[in-house]
Amino acid sequence: MPNLKHWKESFSTNSRIIWMSFSGKTGIILLILFLVMAGYVVAFYYPTITTEYAQGVTALWPYKYPVNAPPCWSVSNKFNQRIDIRYGDLNKTGIEKTLITVQGLFGPIKIEGYKTEYFYKFKYKSNAFPSDVLVSTAVRVGENVSFIKLYYTLDRPDGSRITFYDSTLQTGKITALYGAIERKGNNISVLPLGLTYISQSNRIYSFLMRSLQKLYANTSIIVNPIIDNELLFAKVVNGSKGETLVPLKGDYTINITAVFLPEKGVSPTSNRGSVNLTSFEWKFMPNCYGLFGTDNQARPIGLGLLLGVPFAFVIGFTVTFVSTFVGAIYGTLAGFWKDIRGEALMRVADIVNSLPFLPILIVLSYIFRQSITLMVLAGLMILLFWAGPVIVIRSAALQISEQLYVEAARASGAGASRIIFRHIFPQVLPYTIAIAVLSIPGIIVTEAGLALLGFGDPTAPTWGKMLQNAYNSQAILNGWWWTYLFPGLALVVFSATFLLLGRAIEPIVAPKLQK
Amino acid sequence: MRWLVIKAVNLLIVLVAVTFIVAAMTSGPMAQIQINQYKQALQQQVKNQLGLTPQERMEWVNERLQTYIESQGLNKPWYILSLKYTIDLLKFTDLNSTTLTSMYWHQGSRKVLYIIGERIPFSILLFTTSSILTLLFALPLALYAARSPGGRVDNTVITWSVFGVSMPWWWLAMVFIYLFAYKWHIFAGPGAQTDWTNIVDVLRRMALPVITVTILSIGDSAFRMRNILLDTFNEDFVTVARAKGVPEHDVLMKHVLRAAAPPIVTIVLFSLVLSVVNGAIITELVFNWFGMGRLYWDAIESNDVPVLVELTYITTLLYLLTRFALDILYTYLDPRVKRA
Amino acid sequence: MYSTDIGEKILEANNLKVWFPVSQSFIDNLKGKAKLYVHAVDGISFEVHERETFCLVGESGCGKTTTGKAILRLVPVTSGSVIFKPSKSVLSDLRENGVSVDSDGRVDLVSIPQKKFKPLRRDLQIVYQDPYGSMNPRYRIRDVVGEAIDVHKMVSTREEKEEMIIRVLDKVRLTPAEDFIDRYPHQLSGGQRQRVAIARAIILNPRLVIADEPVSMLDVSIRAEILELFNELKRDIGLSYIFITHDLAVARYVCNRIAVMYLGKIVEMGEAREIISDPLHPYTKALVAAIPDPNPENRKKIREVPIIGEVPSAINIPPGCRFHPRCVYYNRAVGGQEGMAKLVDKCPKEEPPFKEVKPGRRVACWLHD
Numbered sequence A: 001m002p003n004l005k006h007w008k009e010s011f012s013t014n015s016r017i018i019w020m021s022f023s024g025k026t027g028i029i030l031l032i033l034f035l036v037m038a039g040y041v042v043a044f045y046y047p048t049i050t051t052e053y054a055q056g057v058t059a060l061w062p063y064k065y066p067v068n069a070p071p072c073w074s075v076s077n078k079f080n081q082r083i084d085i086r087y088g089d090l091n092k093t094g095i096e097k098t099l100i101t102v103q104g105l106f107g108p109i110k111i112e113g114y115k116t117e118y119f120y121k122f123k124y125k126s127n128a129f130p131s132d133v134l135v136s137t138a139v140r141v142g143e144n145v146s147f148i149k150l151y152y153t154l155d156r157p158d159g160s161r162i163t164f165y166d167s168t169l170q171t172g173k174i175t176a177l178y179g180a181i182e183r184k185g186n187n188i189s190v191l192p193l194g195l196t197y198i199s200q201s202n203r204i205y206s207f208l209m210r211s212l213q214k215l216y217a218n219t220s221i222i223v224n225p226i227i228d229n230e231l232l233f234a235k236v237v238n239g240s241k242g243e244t245l246v247p248l249k250g251d252y253t254i255n256i257t258a259v260f261l262p263e264k265g266v267s268p269t270s271n272r273g274s275v276n277l278t279s280f281e282w283k284f285m286p287n288c289y290g291l292f293g294t295d296n297q298a299r300p301i302g303l304g305l306l307l308g309v310p311f312a313f314v315i316g317f318t319v320t321f322v323s324t325f326v327g328a329i330y331g332t333l334a335g336f337w338k339d340i341r342g343e344a345l346m347r348v349a350d351i352v353n354s355l356p357f358l359p360i361l362i363v364l365s366y367i368f369r370q371s372i373t374l375m376v377l378a379g380l381m382i383l384l385f386w387a388g389p390v391i392v393i394r395s396a397a398l399q400i401s402e403q404l405y406v407e408a409a410r411a412s413g414a415g416a417s418r419i420i421f422r423h424i425f426p427q428v429l430p431y432t433i434a435i436a437v438l439s440i441p442g443i444i445v446t447e448a449g450l451a452l453l454g455f456g457d458p459t460a461p462t463w464g465k466m467l468q469n470a471y472n473s474q475a476i477l478n479g480w481w482w483t484y485l486f487p488g489l490a491l492v493v494f495s496a497t498f499l500l501l502g503r504a505i506e507p508i509v510a511p512k513l514q515k
Numbered sequence B: 001m002r003w004l005v006i007k008a009v010n011l012l013i014v015l016v017a018v019t020f021i022v023a024a025m026t027s028g029p030m031a032q033i034q035i036n037q038y039k040q041a042l043q044q045q046v047k048n049q050l051g052l053t054p055q056e057r058m059e060w061v062n063e064r065l066q067t068y069i070e071s072q073g074l075n076k077p078w079y080i081l082s083l084k085y086t087i088d089l090l091k092f093t094d095l096n097s098t099t100l101t102s103m104y105w106h107q108g109s110r111k112v113l114y115i116i117g118e119r120i121p122f123s124i125l126l127f128t129t130s131s132i133l134t135l136l137f138a139l140p141l142a143l144y145a146a147r148s149p150g151g152r153v154d155n156t157v158i159t160w161s162v163f164g165v166s167m168p169w170w171w172l173a174m175v176f177i178y179l180f181a182y183k184w185h186i187f188a189g190p191g192a193q194t195d196w197t198n199i200v201d202v203l204r205r206m207a208l209p210v211i212t213v214t215i216l217s218i219g220d221s222a223f224r225m226r227n228i229l230l231d232t233f234n235e236d237f238v239t240v241a242r243a244k245g246v247p248e249h250d251v252l253m254k255h256v257l258r259a260a261a262p263p264i265v266t267i268v269l270f271s272l273v274l275s276v277v278n279g280a281i282i283t284e285l286v287f288n289w290f291g292m293g294r295l296y297w298d299a300i301e302s303n304d305v306p307v308l309v310e311l312t313y314i315t316t317l318l319y320l321l322t323r324f325a326l327d328i329l330y331t332y333l334d335p336r337v338k339r340a
Numbered sequence C: 001m002y003s004t005d006i007g008e009k010i011l012e013a014n015n016l017k018v019w020f021p022v023s024q025s026f027i028d029n030l031k032g033k034a035k036l037y038v039h040a041v042d043g044i045s046f047e048v049h050e051r052e053t054f055c056l057v058g059e060s061g062c063g064k065t066t067t068g069k070a071i072l073r074l075v076p077v078t079s080g081s082v083i084f085k086p087s088k089s090v091l092s093d094l095r096e097n098g099v100s101v102d103s104d105g106r107v108d109l110v111s112i113p114q115k116k117f118k119p120l121r122r123d124l125q126i127v128y129q130d131p132y133g134s135m136n137p138r139y140r141i142r143d144v145v146g147e148a149i150d151v152h153k154m155v156s157t158r159e160e161k162e163e164m165i166i167r168v169l170d171k172v173r174l175t176p177a178e179d180f181i182d183r184y185p186h187q188l189s190g191g192q193r194q195r196v197a198i199a200r201a202i203i204l205n206p207r208l209v210i211a212d213e214p215v216s217m218l219d220v221s222i223r224a225e226i227l228e229l230f231n232e233l234k235r236d237i238g239l240s241y242i243f244i245t246h247d248l249a250v251a252r253y254v255c256n257r258i259a260v261m262y263l264g265k266i267v268e269m270g271e272a273r274e275i276i277s278d279p280l281h282p283y284t285k286a287l288v289a290a291i292p293d294p295n296p297e298n299r300k301k302i303r304e305v306p307i308i309g310e311v312p313s314a315i316n317i318p319p320g321c322r323f324h325p326r327c328v329y330y331n332r333a334v335g336g337q338e339g340m341a342k343l344v345d346k347c348p349k350e351e352p353p354f355k356e357v358k359p360g361r362r363v364a365c366w367l368h369d
C-alpha cells in the first residue's frame, strides 16, 4: 500500500505552494542555508574543534584570537598594527666581559663576570591599544653558574623604563618568567599568556606593579590591583573628561640582560656555565575581531555560531519528531477508541500536559547533571512534550475515524490495527508534520534556557551554552554585548525559519489547525 | 450539568496526579542530594574537632548525619514522602520548607504558604501589568490587521509574531538590560537596590521586565487575535449585517467583537495565568525579579522539595481552575459550543 | 424486473431492533427519568432469497441505512435476530472459530461476537450511497478494491492479487482495467467511482450485497447504467441484494420485492409490481402518488392521497399506528367520514398488526385488518 507516487506528487505540488508564499520562501532559503552550514561543520569541524570550542581549552584560543574583542565594524579606533616579536627576531649580543658588583664580606666588591643581552626595538604607531599583549619568556641558567642576575625591561619613547624582572634565578633549570609551561615528554614549551589580568602570584607581577605605580604616580590613574596592558603603552592626557590614557607612540625597546658568573673552570659559553633565553614572544592582539567578536575565552563568536548549527538541528529534530510521532500515534488511538480506553488515554495526556514542564525539566536536568548529554536532554524533553499534540491529533483522528471510508474498510473486514495504521494514521500524518515543524522553535528556546541555567552537554557548543558563558562572565555588566547578541540572534533566526516553514505548511495540510 | 461534574472530577484527578508526579520525581533524588551536602558539611566540620582518631571522626559524622536524616524525614522511601505531601496538600495542610525561609513579612518563617505568598505579588504585578498593556496594543493591531489582510499592519503583526514566538524572553531581557540600564541608564537594572514602598523606585525597577514581556507578547497575541477576527469577519452573520447596510463601526463593535470575545478572553487569561504560575523562570532570574518563577529556581537550587511540591500544587490548581472557569464562561458566552 | 429463478431463503430478519441511546443530562439521570432512545429500527422482519433484489423504501431517516448496517454489524443491534446462510467456505471458517451453526448451515448474525464475524464479511458486502466519501482519498483503485483480498488473505502472490483486481474491474466495466488500476478516486467520475465501489463489494464473491441508495448521488444520466450493472451482476454471479432507496421509480426498475419503511417499521411488503400498481397502505399510496408520472391523468393521485405534516422524531414515536398523525384516512375518519369510525379509536391507540392480506402481501394498517 505504500503510496509513494501519491506522496511524491503531493510533495511536488505542495512544495510549490509553500514556495509561493513569502514565509515559505524565506523559510526554505534559511533552511537550506542552515543545512549547508550544518553539513560544513559536520564535515570539517566535528568532533575535535566542536569539543575544544565547547570546553574552552584555555591556552589554545587566546593564542589565536584576542580575548573579549568586539566585532571590528563596531570599533572606530582599531589597533591595526601587526606586532609579533618572535625569538628569532631578537638581536643578541655575544657573551661579553663585565664587572659585577657583589656583596662581599666587607661591603660591595667588583668582580669580573659575563653579560649577555637580547634586545628588540619596535615602533608603536597605532592610535588604539591592543586588546592584550601575549608574552612568553623563559630563561635557562646552567647548573654551574654561581651567580646570575636578570634584567627584563621595556624602554618607552618618553625615556621612562618599565621593569619586568630584576632579580636572580635558580640555576640548573629553565625558568618561565612569563607564560604557560607545557610539557610534552622531555620537551618544554612555553605558551604566551596575556599581560592583562596577571595573577598576583606571578613572578613579574610585583616588578611590573612597582614600575607602573612609579610611572603614573602623579596622575589620577589607578594602577592597583589589576594590571592592564594599556598602561605599558599609554600616556596621560588631560581632556574634557579628566585624565585619560592614549597610546604613547614611538620607539620601544625590549631588553633582557643576564649578568652571570660561571663556576671556576667552567666556560661561560658552555651549556653548563651560561645563561640563555630559551623562548620568547611578544604578540600584540588586535582590539577587535571579525564580524562577531570573541568571548572571554578568546573563542570567536562567529565560529561558535557556525558550530552551533548542527546541534540545533539535532536537538530540535530529535525532540520534535520523536515526541510528535509518539503524540500522533497516541492521539490516533485516543480518537479511535471511543470508549473508556480513549478517555483514559486523554486523561493521561491531560496530566502530562498540565505538568509544569520547565521546573520539571530543570529538576530532571539537575538530577542528571553529571551525565548530561544532548541525547539525555532530548530524552527528558520528549518525556514531557509528547503529549502536546495529542488533543489536536485526537480531534483530527476522531473526524477521520467517522469518515465513510473507514466504515467501508470495516465492512471489508479490516481489523482495528489495519484501520488505525492504514487509514487513520496516514491521514493524520500531515497534521503531525505541521505540528512538529511549528514546535521546533519552542524546543530550541527551551534547550537554550536549560543551557543558560547550566544544564548543557559539555561537549556540544550550542548557542545556549554561548549565552550561558556570556551570562556567567557578566557580559551584560561588562558591556560585551556581542557575546550574547549574536548567539541569541542565531537562535531567533533558526527558530523563525521553522515557524515560517510551519506557517506555510499549515494551511495546506490542516486548514483548521490554526484555531 | 453532567459535563460540569465530569470536568470537576477531571480537574481533581489531574491535580492529584501532577502533584504526586512532581513529588515523586523530586523527593527521592533531592533527598539524596541534601544528605550528600550535609555529609560534606559535616566532614568539613570534623576537621575542627581536634584530638579524634579517624575511627572516632567517622562515628562523629555518621551520628550527626543519622540524626539529621531522621529529623528531616529523609529516610522514608520516596513514595511515602510523595504520598504524604500530596495528602497533606489535599487536606490543605501547609507544608514546611526545609531550607528556604520567607524574607519580608513573616521573616524567617518556614511555612511554604508564606514564602509563596511573598512571591506571588511580584508575579502578579509584573504579568498583570504586561497583560493589560499587551491587550491594549494587540487588540487594535489585530483589528487593523484583520480588516485588511495582507496590508502593512497585517504584515507587521505577522512578522512581530514570528519574533515573539522564536525569541526567548530572557535573551531580550539581557539585551534590554544592557541598553536601558547599563548603557543609557534609563531604567533600573537587575542589580539595583529597590525600595519596594517607593512607587517611583518600583516603576523604575519593573519597567524593563514589563517592557520585555509586553513587546514579545504583543506579537503572538495580536497574531492569534487576528486569526480569530479574520474567521469572524468571514462568518455569514457579518456578511449579512454588512449587506443589510449596518455601519462598519457597528458591524465591528456589535457583531465581530462580540462573537470573537470568548476566544480572545481565553488567550489573554491563559497567557496571564500561565506566565504568573510558571512561564518565566529564566526571565525572572535574569531580571532578578522575586516572583514565582524565581521561587521555583530557588527551591530547586536549595533542594527544597516541600516548596517545589506545594508550588506545583498551587500553580497547577490555578491553571486548572482558570481552564475550568473559561470552559464555563465559554459555554455561556458562546451558544455555538455544545455542552457535550 | 421480476425474475423467476429466485432461490432459497438466505437471510431472515426477525423483530430486528436498533435503538441509539440519546445522551441525556446528568440531572435527568439523577431524577430517574427514563432513558431515551432513537428508535431507528423498531422491530422489523423480512426475508431475502437467493438471486433476489429486496428493496427497502422510505423517507429519509426512517431507518433504511441502519437496517443495512445492523445486518453487517456496523451498528450495535438492540435485539432480534438475523438468520443468514453463509457460503460453504465461510461456514467452515465459522465452524473453526466455534460459532454455533444450525443444522441447515445457518447462523444468527446478531449473536456472533464481533471478533468472530470477520469471515462473514466475505459473504456480506455493502455499496455506499456516497461514492466520494466511501473511498480513502490516498488509496489507489488497486488498494481500494484489493483491501479485502489482503484482509482475508485470499491470495498469496502479488500477481494473483493483480489478476483478481483486473478481473473484477472488467466485470464492472472499468475497461481497460490497467488504465484505472493506478488512479486515485478523485481522478474518476461519480459513475466510475460507484463502479469501483461495486467492484470492491463483489471481489470476494459475496452472497448478499447491501446497496445503500447506490445511485441517488449520481447524475440522472448515468443512473440507468449503474442499475443495469446491478441487474447484470445478479444474473451473472447469482447475487442477492438488499437494495435501499427512497425513490420508488428506481425501485420499480430493480426490485423483486419491496418493503416500505416508516419510522423504523415496515408498513407494507410485497411484490414490487403489485405494490407500485396497487399500494394498500396510506403511506405507500402517498409515496406512489409522488412518483413523477409522464401521464397527466395520473397526476390527480397526488391530490388524492396527500401526506400531512413532517416526519415525527424517532425518539418519541406516536402511539398506536405510528403514521396516524400524518394519515389522511385517519384524519378523514376523525373528520367524521362515514364507514371509517373504527379508525378513530384504533389508530391512535393500538398498533396495527402486520397482516398478510393476500399471498405474499403484508400490510400494517387498520384499514386492511
Ligand SMILES: Nc1ncnc2c1ncn2[C@@H]1O[C@H](COP(=O)(O)OP(=O)(O)OP(=O)(O)O)[C@@H](O)[C@H]1O
Pocket: C020, C038, C039, C040, C058, C059, C060, C061, C062, C063, C064, C065, C066, C067, C246, C314
Ligand atoms: N449512529 C447513530 N447514532 C444516533 N442516531 C442515529 C445513528 N445513525 C442513525 N441514527 C438515527 O436513526 C434514524 C435512522 O437513520 P438512517 O440513517 O437509518 O435513515 P435512512 O432511512 O437511511 O435515511 P436517509 O434516506 O436519509 O439515508 C435517524 O433518525 C438517524 O438520526
Ligand code: SF4
Pocket: C281, C282, C283, C321, C322, C323, C324, C325, C327, C328, C329, C330, C343, C347, C352, C364, C365, C366, C367
Ligand atoms: S392504521 Fe390508521 S393511521 Fe395507520 S395508516 Fe392505517 S389508517 Fe392510517
Ligand SMILES: [Mg+2]
Pocket: C064, C065, C066, C212
Ligand atoms: Mg440512508
